[in-house]
Amino acid sequence: MSNPLLVGVYQPGTSLLHRLPVGAKLGGLGVLSLTIVAVRDARAAVVFLAVAVALALVGRIGLRMLARTTRSVLLIAVIAGAVQWWVSGPAKAVETLLDLVSLALAAIAVSATTPVNAILDSLVRWISPLRRIGVDPDRVAMTIGLAVQALPGTVALALETRDAARARGLGRHPRAYLTPFVIRVVARAHETGDALAARGVGDD
Amino acid sequence: MPIVFDAAGLTVEAPDGPRVILEPTTVELVERRIGVIGANGSGKSTLARMINGLVTPSTGQVVVDGYDVTRQGREVRRRVGFCFTDPAAQLVMPTCVEDVELSLRRTVKDARQRRQRALDVLTRHGLAEHADVSVHALSGGQKQLLALAGVLAVEPAVLVADEPTTLLDLANTRRVADLLFGLDQQVVLVTHDLDLARRCDRVLVVADAAVRYDGPADAAVDHYLQSVTA
Numbered sequence: 001m002s003n004p005l006l007v008g009v010y011q012p013g014t015s016l017l018h019r020l021p022v023g024a025k026l027g028g029l030g031v032l033s034l035t036i037v038a039v040r041d042a043r044a045a046v047v048f049l050a051v052a053v054a055l056a057l058v059g060r061i062g063l064r065m066l067a068r069t070t071r072s073v074l075l076i077a078v079i080a081g082a083v084q085w086w087v088s089g090p091a092k093a094v095e096t097l098l099d100l101v102s103l104a105l106a107a108i109a110v111s112a113t114t115p116v117n118a119i120l121d122s123l124v125r126w127i128s129p130l131r132r133i134g135v136d137p138d139r140v141a142m143t144i145g146l147a148v149q150a151l152p153g154t155v156a157l158a159l160e161t162r163d164a165a166r167a168r169g170l171g172r173h174p175r176a177y178l179t180p181f182v183i184r185v186v187a188r189a190h191e192t193g194d195a196l197a198a199r200g201v202g203d204d
Numbered sequence: 205m206p207i208v209f210d211a212a213g214l215t216v217e218a219p220d221g222p223r224v225i226l227e228p229t230t231v232e233l234v235e236r237r238i239g240v241i242g243a244n245g246s247g248k249s250t251l252a253r254m255i256n257g258l259v260t261p262s263t264g265q266v267v268v269d270g271y272d273v274t275r276q277g278r279e280v281r282r283r284v285g286f287c288f289t290d291p292a293a294q295l296v297m298p299t300c301v302e303d304v305e306l307s308l309r310r311t312v313k314d315a316r317q318r319r320q321r322a323l324d325v326l327t328r329h330g331l332a333e334h335a336d337v338s339v340h341a342l343s344g345g346q347k348q349l350l351a352l353a354g355v356l357a358v359e360p361a362v363l364v365a366d367e368p369t370t371l372l373d374l375a376n377t378r379r380v381a382d383l384l385f386g387l388d389q390q391v392v393l394v395t396h397d398l399d400l401a402r403r404c405d406r407v408l409v410v411a412d413a414a415v416r417y418d419g420p421a422d423a424a425v426d427h428y429l430q431s432v433t434a
Binding site for chain 1: 253256257258277278281282285286288290292293294295296297298299302306307309310315336338339340354355358
């Protein structure tokens, strides 16, 4: 099952970003993202983009990976930019476009240099104090792990369903693939639930 | 480990009235290799799923090693591992080693020990080099082997496998089959592969929501073949 979106986003390495603790990376990503969203200025957007590109370079993320992962975001950013141009003018459009690309680049820089497992382990550590009020950290971590893991599977289902609709010459009707797609996603969720129950997850 | 079906059946309410998924069934399964064959939709999977409580009977009861599957599901699931047809649905963590670790969470509390055990399990199943690889990057055969590794990691006494080779090519079917038939565990194998069914000690033929034949493998498979060709 090849997947264009998320498989192998993590790239092992020894760059500064790879060696930074998970908390610093996630915290930094949070602060940077909030700043990008909060500061409403086209000139600042250029600076943010430069920062995000610098991060990607420090993390030694390959060009091909960057192109592959930013392509879909770029499409959305261009559409959003075009809408903004029409509604609020060119400055706002440039800001929207650059901000979205910067956010994506910064997120990729963190994902490409941090294994999912390390993020989950840190998460379990951080929310452990909440155990006292009845939160099960392992279960929270597993829920997030499941969500991460479900994304490529869901994309694969979407592609399969689209191909099936095309093969029957129904490609132009969204209903012809959206309906079976939603049904298959729900069915997959049931199967995954069965698999978790069968493995005794939730029994303790 | 005895698996006892005591008049266990399942009827569900459908819009057009009650629908019988499995008629009340009484069997006692003690053989090491038990095959279940029959048509699509005949009730095979329901029968298999009742053994670990994924499906609970609406009448009668299923008892595994003295534990009632409906009321003591947790105890039963510690003893009964379950392998599904589509490995993509049962691999739930991002990487191979993490998926095996998920199985071990209940039994191995220390994270480092758990990782080491998971790596040992992968090594035993020839998947060590894929430990940190995304489960999506594996081939279909490797995925099923990983799914089995995850289930067997906690050393259940019984393994129920619901058409584990249906999606696999010949070479991978053989690998999975050799693994299943080489296990110390008691195995309940639901399958469409009649060659595999013939390797069992006892085979149940399920048709129209009931066990229609129950006996030695060759006789049961021949019965099934005749029922289809007749």
